[in-house]
Amino acid sequence: MDTPVILKIFSKGKMKDYFVKTEGEMHTDLGIIKLDELKTKNFGDKISSHLGAEFIIQKPRAPDFFIHARRSGAPMMPKDIGVIISNTGLCSSDQVLDAGTGSGILAIYLGGIAKKVITYEVKEEFVEIARNNIALTGLSNIECRHGDIVEEIRKLNEKFDVITLDTIAAAKVIPYVPDVIYPGGFLVTYSPFFEQAKEIREAIGKTNYTDVTTIETLEREISFTDRGTRPATARVGHTGFITIARY
Ligand SMILES: C[S@@+](CC[C@H](N)C(=O)[O-])C[C@H]1O[C@@H](n2cnc3c(N)ncnc32)[C@H](O)[C@@H]1O
Structure with missing residues (x-):
């Protein structure tokens, strides 16, 4: 996938979501995610940070x-x-x-x-x-x-x-x-x-x-x-x- 994606994770009692491109790195309090890896994934798959936190990959919609x-x-x-x-x-x-x-x-x-x-x-x-x-x-x-x-x-x-x-x-x-x-x-x-x-x-x-x-x-x-x-x-x-x- 080349279009932006939503990464979701439930952390500290609430759902967090990130709107990201499929290139570079994203630094979060739950670790670093290599966004290039998204190119080999499908919507519904998970991607892990270097600390092992798992984010669900979703297709962005109008909301x-x-x-x-x-x-x-x-x-x-x-x-x-x-x-x-x-x-x-x-x-x-x-x-x-x-x-x-x-x-x-x-x-x-x-x-x-x-x-x-x-x-x-x-x-x-x-x-x-x-x-x-x-x-x-x-x-x-x-x-x-x-x-x-x-x-x-x-x-x-x-x-x-x-x-x-x-x-x-x-x-x-x-x-x-x-x-x-x-x-x-x-x-x-x-x-x-x-x-x-x-x-x-x-x-x-x-x-x-x-x-x-x-x-x-x-x-x-x-x-x-x-x-x-x-x-x-x-x-x-x-x-x-x-x-x-x-x-
Ligand atoms: C409240 S915003 C619209 C938001 C938009 N409906 C949305 O959901 O993102 C109003 C916009 O109208 C533009 N605007 C004001 N007068 C205008 C005109 N005469 N012709 C075209 N656009 C105009 C403003 O620059 C502003 O960006």
């Missing part, structure tokens, strides 16, 4: 990229990405337009399902980071373009089944969505603040949409201890408001 990929713009959380996928019915024939790319995490999840994802990022240095993250997934159906989506959407000849906007510029992009979305397609926006969500609803209200809804998703992890079982006391609070409109 691993959320945790380990290099970050630029704040990546969308899996709980919110799940809501986008379920509410749009994203499928393998879909053409998707996404902006801004940020770290590329949403684009990576969408690319694992859709036929093609075109994603725009306005900051050149973020494009570089996202392209590298995307390359590590091995997905070849995600195209990361450099540009301001407010300008670029007006030049597009392509049409899309699903459009995702995770950018402060979303309200300015919405007037052009009807020109590039297939009938029955979905627009989804993600906005951290009520004010942005309201601005987005007003912009959608001026277009010829058929249905629109704005939601927030709350996730509670359940904690299992000897003392009892209950929702974990530490939790993710607010992330963003998701607005879903159909055209």
Whole structure:
């Protein structure tokens, strides 16, 4: 195997995982691992450190990229990405337009399902980071373009089944969505603040949409201890408001 892998080990009462390339060495508190050895292994095999600690080798999937990929713009959380996928019915024939790319995490999840994802990022240095993250997934159906989506959407000849906007510029992009979305397609926006969500609803209200809804998703992890079982006391609070409109 030549693509990056996940190495997992249960140590000191918790599961640790490392996202590594298949070259060089990795130094851990459990010993040194010769990563070149990974080239002769399969997923599910184990690799040992020089101190004899055994790490399980796993194939990275989208949640691993959320945790380990290099970050630029704040990546969308899996709980919110799940809501986008379920509410749009994203499928393998879909053409998707996404902006801004940020770290590329949403684009990576969408690319694992859709036929093609075109994603725009306005900051050149973020494009570089996202392209590298995307390359590590091995997905070849995600195209990361450099540009301001407010300008670029007006030049597009392509049409899309699903459009995702995770950018402060979303309200300015919405007037052009009807020109590039297939009938029955979905627009989804993600906005951290009520004010942005309201601005987005007003912009959608001026277009010829058929249905629109704005939601927030709350996730509670359940904690299992000897003392009892209950929702974990530490939790993710607010992330963003998701607005879903159909055209
Ligand atoms: C919150 S991040 C997106 C994170 C991304 N969805 C992910 O999961 O990794 C927002 C991104 O939008 C980009 N952005 C802001 N305005 C933009 C515009 N007009 N066109 C394209 N990208 C833009 C920012 O540079 C930033 O990287």
